[in-house]
Amino acid sequence: MTRRCALLLPLGATLAAQPAESPISWSPHPVFNGAPVLFRSKIWSGPATWLDKEIEFRPDADGFTALAGVDLKRAPGNYPLTFGSRTLDIPVTARTYRTSVITVAPKFIDPPQEVQARIAEESATKLKVFKSSVPERLWQGAFTAPSNTRYASSFGVRRTYNGKTQSVHQGLDYSAALGTEIRAANAGRIALAAKMYFEGGFIVIDHGESIFTLYMHLSDFLVKGGDTVEKGAPLAKSGASGRVTGPHLHFAVRWQGLYLEPSTLLRLWSA
Numbered sequence: 001m002t003r004r005c006a007l008l009l010p011l012g013a014t015l016a017a018q019p020a021e022s023p024i025s026w027s028p029h030p031v032f033n034g035a036p037v038l039f040r041s042k043i044w045s046g047p048a049t050w051l052d053k054e055i056e057f058r059p060d061a062d063g064f065t066a067l068a069g070v071d072l073k074r075a076p077g078n079y080p081l082t083f084g085s086r087t088l089d090i091p092v093t094a095r096t097y098r099t100s101v102i103t104v105a106p107k108f109i110d111p112p113q114e115v116q117a118r119i120a121e122e123s124a125t126k127l128k129v130f131k132s133s134v135p136e137r138l139w140q141g142a143f144t145a146p147s148n149t150r151y152a153s154s155f156g157v158r159r160t161y162n163g164k165t166q167s168v169h170q171g172l173d174y175s176a177a178l179g180t181e182i183r184a185a186n187a188g189r190i191a192l193a194a195k196m197y198f199e200g201g202f203i204v205i206d207h208g209e210s211i212f213t214l215y216m217h218l219s220d221f222l223v224k225g226g227d228t229v230e231k232g233a234p235l236a237k238s239g240a241s242g243r244v245t246g247p248h249l250h251f252a253v254r255w256q257g258l259y260l261e262p263s264t265l266l267r268l269w270s271a
């Protein structure tokens with residue numbers, strides 16, 4: 001039995017939506033707003049389009065795969081994946097995200113005048129980094145957890161900071177005591193290793209194909225910009241730097257400009 005069959009067997013209702021003869025299968029089940037999506041095919045290699053984004057099926061261990069994602073704000077519906085002259089409807093369901101209230105040091109809500117230039121410069125650096133992805137695929141197989149510790153806060157939660165500033169939590173927080181080893185979720189190139197105002201000790205890995213993983217609030221760096229890293233390579237120690245309520249790792253996944261739900265990414269290969 002192939003891995004693809006095993007993937008389909010226990011899923012009951014999704015079999016109807018994803019027939020065995022379908023040239024392309026996908027996970028997670030169901031797909032939802034904010035989800036990273038792994039497409040697999042035995043036969044299709046090359047370009048495809050989904051949700052107005054270009055993706056590329058490339059050789060993988062068991063056929064061809066392409067990573068994609070759904071904007072957090074995407075309405076539920078059937079969205080056609082176009083490959084060659086064919087299309088396949090991919091159903092996207094609605095996931096409801098929670099809200100929470102957070103209190104941080106006031107300087108992170110109303111940054112003082114003297115740090116405004118620094119914040120602007122760091123924003124420019126980030127924009128540049130997120131445009132720097134190499135077109136080839138540097139990641140290989142499943143993405144793995146950056147820390148052995150437990151989740152403290154999930155992706156997509158709508159947060160109110162200090163009773164006023166509102167934002168969506170764009171990553172997954174791992175509770176991590178100071179000095180916990182943080183590891184690369186997959187192979188790639190260190191696109192950024194710097195200390196920033198909001199992110200604190202901040203590392204960004206470019207996995208190619210416009211997929212980045214981000215690691216924030218770090219202390220000691222074990223890598224530097226431009227380094228090549230293997231999956232699981234130690235990157236840094238966890239810390240409590242930047243806009244935090246306490247020591248933790250903020251782990252985020254950015255794909256083609258969208259932030260996607262990290263815990264789903266870590267399960268896509270075994271789902």
Ligand SMILES: [Zn+2]
Nearest residue numbers: 171172173250
């Ligand atoms: Zn966080």
